[in-house]
Amino acid sequence: MTPISDPHFAERVRASFDKQNAMHLVKASLPVVEHGLTEIHVPHWSGIEQQHGFVHGGVVGMIADSAAGYAAMSMVPASASVLTVEYKMNLLAPADGEKLVARGQVVRPGRTLIVTKAEVFALKDGKETLCALMQQTIMVMQGKAEK
Amino acid sequence: MTPISDPHFAERVRASFDKQNAMHLVKASLPVVEHGLTEIHVPHWSGIEQQHGFVHGGVVGMIADSAAGYAAMSMVPASASVLTVEYKMNLLAPADGEKLVARGQVVRPGRTLIVTKAEVFALKDGKETLCALMQQTIMVMQGKAEK
Amino acid sequence: MTPISDPHFAERVRASFDKQNAMHLVKASLPVVEHGLTEIHVPHWSGIEQQHGFVHGGVVGMIADSAAGYAAMSMVPASASVLTVEYKMNLLAPADGEKLVARGQVVRPGRTLIVTKAEVFALKDGKETLCALMQQTIMVMQGKAEK
Amino acid sequence: MTPISDPHFAERVRASFDKQNAMHLVKASLPVVEHGLTEIHVPHWSGIEQQHGFVHGGVVGMIADSAAGYAAMSMVPASASVLTVEYKMNLLAPADGEKLVARGQVVRPGRTLIVTKAEVFALKDGKETLCALMQQTIMVMQGKAEK
Numbered sequence: 001m002t003p004i005s006d007p008h009f010a011e012r013v014r015a016s017f018d019k020q021n022a023m024h025l026v027k028a029s030l031p032v033v034e035h036g037l038t039e040i041h042v043p044h045w046s047g048i049e050q051q052h053g054f055v056h057g058g059v060v061g062m063i064a065d066s067a068a069g070y071a072a073m074s075m076v077p078a079s080a081s082v083l084t085v086e087y088k089m090n091l092l093a094p095a096d097g098e099k100l101v102a103r104g105q106v107v108r109p110g111r112t113l114i115v116t117k118a119e120v121f122a123l124k125d126g127k128e129t130l131c132a133l134m135q136q137t138i139m140v141m142q143g144k145a146e147k
Numbered sequence: 148m149t150p151i152s153d154p155h156f157a158e159r160v161r162a163s164f165d166k167q168n169a170m171h172l173v174k175a176s177l178p179v180v181e182h183g184l185t186e187i188h189v190p191h192w193s194g195i196e197q198q199h200g201f202v203h204g205g206v207v208g209m210i211a212d213s214a215a216g217y218a219a220m221s222m223v224p225a226s227a228s229v230l231t232v233e234y235k236m237n238l239l240a241p242a243d244g245e246k247l248v249a250r251g252q253v254v255r256p257g258r259t260l261i262v263t264k265a266e267v268f269a270l271k272d273g274k275e276t277l278c279a280l281m282q283q284t285i286m287v288m289q290g291k292a293e294k
Numbered sequence: 295m296t297p298i299s300d301p302h303f304a305e306r307v308r309a310s311f312d313k314q315n316a317m318h319l320v321k322a323s324l325p326v327v328e329h330g331l332t333e334i335h336v337p338h339w340s341g342i343e344q345q346h347g348f349v350h351g352g353v354v355g356m357i358a359d360s361a362a363g364y365a366a367m368s369m370v371p372a373s374a375s376v377l378t379v380e381y382k383m384n385l386l387a388p389a390d391g392e393k394l395v396a397r398g399q400v401v402r403p404g405r406t407l408i409v410t411k412a413e414v415f416a417l418k419d420g421k422e423t424l425c426a427l428m429q430q431t432i433m434v435m436q437g438k439a440e441k
Numbered sequence: 442m443t444p445i446s447d448p449h450f451a452e453r454v455r456a457s458f459d460k461q462n463a464m465h466l467v468k469a470s471l472p473v474v475e476h477g478l479t480e481i482h483v484p485h486w487s488g489i490e491q492q493h494g495f496v497h498g499g500v501v502g503m504i505a506d507s508a509a510g511y512a513a514m515s516m517v518p519a520s521a522s523v524l525t526v527e528y529k530m531n532l533l534a535p536a537d538g539e540k541l542v543a544r545g546q547v548v549r550p551g552r553t554l555i556v557t558k559a560e561v562f563a564l565k566d567g568k569e570t571l572c573a574l575m576q577q578t579i580m581v582m583q584g585k586a587e588k
Contacts, residue, residue: 021196022203025172049168051293056169057231058209065205084204085554086578088235088382088429088529090409092402107427108386112553113526113580115384115427133401133409135382135429137527137578139554146198232407233431235382235529235576237556239549254574255533259406260379260433262531262574280548280556282529282576284380284431286407315490316497319466343462345587350463351525352503359499378498382529440492 002109004035006078013038013070016146023066026059030070036106038070043099055095057132060102060120064089064134067104068116072138075109081146082114087136089118095131097122107135114138149256151182153225160185160217163293170213173206177217183253185217190246202242204279207249207267211236211281214251215263219285222256228293229261234283236265242278244269254282261285296403298329300372307332307364310440317360320353324364330400332364337393349389351426354396354414358383358428361398362410366432369403375440376408381430383412389425391416401429408432443550445476447519454479454511457587464507467500471511477547479511484540496536498573501543501561505530505575508545509557513579516550522587523555528577530559536572538563548576555579 006012010033017023017030023040026048032039040063042048042055050056065087073082104118120132153159157180164170164177170187173195179186187210189195189202197203212234220229251265267279300306304327311317311324317334320342326333334357336342336349344350359381367376398412414426447453451474458464458471464481467489473480481504483489483496491497506528514523545559561573 016198019198020203021194022206025194047168047172051163051166056167056209058205058212059169061208061212062203062205065208084238086235086237086527088233090233090429090431091231092409108424115386130402133429135384135427137384233380237576237578239556255571262533277549280558280576282531282574284531310492313492314497315488316500319488341462341466345457345460350461350503352499352506353463355502355506356497356499359502378532380529380531382527384527385525 002075005076008078009035009074012078013073016073017070026062028063033070033074036071036075038067038074038104040067040102041099044097055100057091060091060095060100060132061089063100063102064118064120064132065136067102068118068134068136069138071104071106072114072116075106075114076140079143079145081141081144083139083141085137085139087134089132089134091132093129093131095122097124097129099123112140114140149222152223155225156182156221159225160220163220164217173209175210180217180221183218183222185214185221185251187214187249188246191244202247204238207238207242207247207279208236210247210249211265211267211279212283214249215265215281215283216251216285218251218253219261219263222253222261223287226290226292228288228291230286230288232284232286234281236279236281238279240276240278242269244271246270259287261287296369299370302372303329303368306372307367310367311364320356322357327364327368330365330369332361332368332398334361334396335393338391349394351385354385354389354394354426355383357394357396358412358414358426359430361396362412362428362430363432365398365400366408366410369400369408370434373437373439375435375438377433377435379431379433381428383426383428385426387423387425389416391418393417406434408434443516446517449519450476450515453519454514457514458511467503469504474511474515477512477516479508479515479545481508481543482540485538496541498532501532501536501541501573502530504541504543505559505561505573506577508543509559509575509577510579512545512547513555513557516547516555517581520584520586522582522585524580524582526578526580528575530573530575532573534570534572536563538565538570540564553581555581
């Protein structure tokens with residue numbers, strides 16, 4: 001496993017997340033930050049629905065992208081920041097449940113590029129349904145820490 | 148060019164958009180609905196920002212996905228509905244401007260699958276910058292009109 | 295797990311593979327066909343190299359696409375065939391080794407669409423290196439068996 | 442338009458193509474090399490077919506990937522080389538024709554990353570059919586010229 005390059009990675013990731021107004025807008029939280037893995041949770045509420053009452057695919061994409069991006073950020077030095085280069089996401093099932101959980105993970109870390117994946121699950125009556133699968137490329141900006 | 152299968156496509160698309168709470172949440176509007184092409188606009192406001200004060204990439208993805216999806220919906224019969232199967236998006240520049248414009252277009256219509264693309268532009272001081280490029284696959288649900 | 299809809303899926307998949315001249319051209323073989331999983335192997339030989347002596351990324355994509363497509367084919371009824379709708383592949387490391395192994399797997403089976411993934415490994419001196427990761431969408435043509 | 446950083450880009454691109462055995466294996470040629478645009482052509486011959494007698498999707502992907510990658514290479518300094526980071530391709534129609542033409546183009550050049558696209562057309566009885574659409578990310582290796 002890749003060694004931890006910043007022992008304070010979790011604080012750094014949480015501080016960045018807290019500054020994202022768009023995450024607050026959709027009522028997302030970041031309860032899990034591990035080395036190379038994060039989870040973003042969103043409760044189902046009316047403001048994020050699409051026309052059928054499920055959570056909007058755009059919100060699913062938003063939390064998948066962010067969870068995987070923060071998984072990447074957890075593995076870079078404190079002096080670096082990260083940017084999403086691109087991602088590809090398949091929507092597998094309607095986001096139907098009381099809550100969505102996006103789990104982002106680093107697949108392959110690198111000095112300039114990090115490849116990640118994310119899975120988004122809908123939780124309904126104690127059952128998890130995989131509703132989205134994402135593959136993402138992240139760019140590392142060495143020497144450009146987030147302010 | 149593919150013939151128009153529903154003369155009331157614009158009303159149908161607008162009615163669907165109006166029912167998407169998540170689009171209202173980010174203050175998105177749908178000023179353009181043509182046959183095979185739509186535009187979604189979002190003003191830059193603090194609620195949709197990421198940590199650097201640009202519009203969050205998740206919101207960029209949300210309007211790209213929806214603009215292209217509605218472009219597809221404009222080409223299906225009134226008795227059908229559409230679903231996003233998957234999309235891939237490259238983020239090309241920070242979403243920096245007073246306003247974002249997502250332009251979705253059908254690349255290849257089909258009975259079961261429609262391939263689309265979207266471009267997202269940031270408008271700043273009268274200048275347009277391409278900030279995202281998306282390629283998307285849409286599934287047509289024949290005989291399943293949106294309620 | 296999804297029930298096996300065709301007990302003779304392996305014969306059907308192998309028969310299709312045998313008819314693909316392009317697979318023979320690159321000297322690919324299909325040693326593993328399970329329900330929802332296949333493996334395509336290619337020895338490293340000079341005819342499939344790129345300019346640095348590694349296996350060409352196009353050949354890596356070719357076997358990833360086919361391995362995942364055949365994993366999907368293994369799960370459809372004998373009366374159906376499959377088509378690649380699209381795929382996205384990240385190249386993670388040079389395809390450097392004596393042999394490449396593409397492992398394709400079904401992620402989510404469906405009646406009309408099947409989502410799959412593939413990993414391609416390079417084997418060198420007994421060591422496996424992950425050199426590509428793919429996410430793919432397959433369409434099922436019900437009632438259109440391969441001749 | 443981006444200025445030409447190497448007046449001998451076409452020779453450099455052609456020299457690289459000539460060293461790709463895999464391109465020779467499928468009988469591909471590179472008749473067009475412009476600044477930010479290339480074309481790779483492949484005649485339809487039995488060795489590159491799939492089971493229905495069309496050109497194999499893997500070969501379509503191979504020439505799309507290479508055409509777009511060489512479009513990127515045409516825009517980098519002579520002291521740099523390029524690598525495919527990832528691509529996403531939709532297959533739109535069977536590759537049915539006497540000849541395939543893959544046209545690769547740079548969408549957005551950058552110092553470290555270049556975003557490109559490719560279209561693959563099948564030519565049959567004087568008619569062009571778009572059979573594949575690709576979106577790709579290329580990494581520039583500054584200071585690492587191809588030998």
